[in-house]
Amino acid sequence: xxxxxxxxxxxxxxxxxxxxxxxxxxxxxxxxxxxxxxxxxxxxxxxxxxxxxxxxxxxxxxxxxxxxxxxxxxxxxxxxxxxxxxxxxxxxxxxxxxxxxxxxxxxxxxxxxxxxxxxxxxxxxxxxxxxxxxxxxxxxxxxxxxxxxxxxxxxxxxxxxxxxxxxxxxxxxxxxxxxxxxxxxxxxxxxxxxxxxxxxxxxxxxxxxxxxxxxxxxxxxxxxxxxxxxxxxxxxxxxxxxxxxxxxxxxxxxxx
Numbered sequence: 344x345x346x347x348x349x350x351x352x353x354x355x356x357x358x359x360x361x362x363x364x365x366x367x368x369x370x371x372x373x374x375x376x377x378x379x380x381x382x383x384x385x386x387x388x389x390x391x392x393x394x395x396x397x398x399x400x401x402x403x404x405x406x407x408x409x410x411x412x413x414x415x416x417x418x419x420x421x422x423x424x425x426x427x428x429x430x431x432x433x434x435x436x437x438x439x440x441x442x443x444x445x446x447x448x449x450x451x452x453x454x455x456x457x458x459x460x461x462x463x464x465x466x467x468x469x470x471x472x473x474x475x476x477x478x479x480x481x482x483x484x485x486x487x488x489x490x491x492x493x494x495x496x497x498x499x500x501x502x503x504x505x506x507x508x509x510x511x512x513x514x515x516x517x518x519x520x521x522x523x524x525x526x527x528x529x530x531x532x533x534x535x536x537x538x539x540x541x542x543x544x545x546x547x548x549x550x551x552x553x554x555x556x557x558x559x560x561x562x563x564x565x566x567x568x569x570x571x572x573x574x575x576x577x578x579x580x581x582x583x584x585x586x587x588x589x590x591x592x593x594x595x596x597x598x599x
Contacts, residue, residue: 354396357385359487361396365406365417366484373397373413404480404582424579434588435579442474442580443571452567461563465493466502473584481582485566492559495552 357380364379365371371379377393380386397415400406406415426432445451451470452460464471478486574580583590 353385355487355490357388358396358399359484360385361393362400362405362483365400365415369417371415373415376415400483403483405483424581431589432579436574436577438586438588439574439580442471442477442584443567443574457564457568458560460567461489461492461560462496462499462502464563464567465489465496466498468502473586474580476584477580477582479582480584481580482566482570485563488559488562488566492556492563495556495559 360383361376361380364376368375373390373393376397377388377390380388380393397406397408401408401415406417408415426435443451445454452463464474475486475489478489570580
């Protein structure tokens with residue numbers, strides 16, 4: 344088990360390093376990828392291994408292999424996102440907002456408690472699944488940060504048996520289904536119980552692991568803030584999820 348975990352960690356590091364290299368150059372050859380990984384100290388990697396790593400990145404939709412060549416292109420990032428109509432853009436933007444911002448019917452990220460965002464994103468298995476899919480297909484570096492955070496973070500008790508809330512027959516979440524409060528009232532002031540429990544549990548752990556976790560938590564929170572800022576200013580999320588409108592519907596021009 345330990346050997347398999349170590350092998351997975353080596354692969355994760357190589358994929359992240361290779362993607363960072365491609366992200367900077369926009370276009371690379373198989374030979375360039377192999378040379379880069381060797382120069383970065385990832386060992387003596389043969390061409391077959393490098394090709395498999397590139398296949399993995401291609402399967403995630405991050406790069407495109409130019410047919411008949413050994414060249415790979417970061418196509419999704421080199422081009423601006425294009426929408427056929429204004430309505431398509433508005434639909435994608437509305438979809439993005441639903442994955443990031445809370446409404447009166449659905450509590451997503453608690454703006455008063457950003458220190459818990461990383462836990463919510465990593466362990467709330469039903470509420471943020473669609474956003475995680477967007478991270479995996481559109482922001483792979485951020486997705487790798489989240490996966491690393493999950494590996495070194497014990498599952499908090501409140502996420503161990505999360506089940507989707509039952510949807511009422513009329514299809515609306517309704518005002519009666521609300522996110523449980525994460526704070527408690529004491530002397531007229533709301534104290535954050537979840538955050539205080541988090542701090543207590545981390546006091547018992549190895550200092551290096553706690554420091555690494557806190558660093559990742561801060562990075563993930565900053566990444567989420569950046570995504571919220573972009574969406575708020577009219578830029579839809581990159582990547583795709585199972586509920587992306589453009590995968591399921593087509594808006595026809597009214598003139599036709």
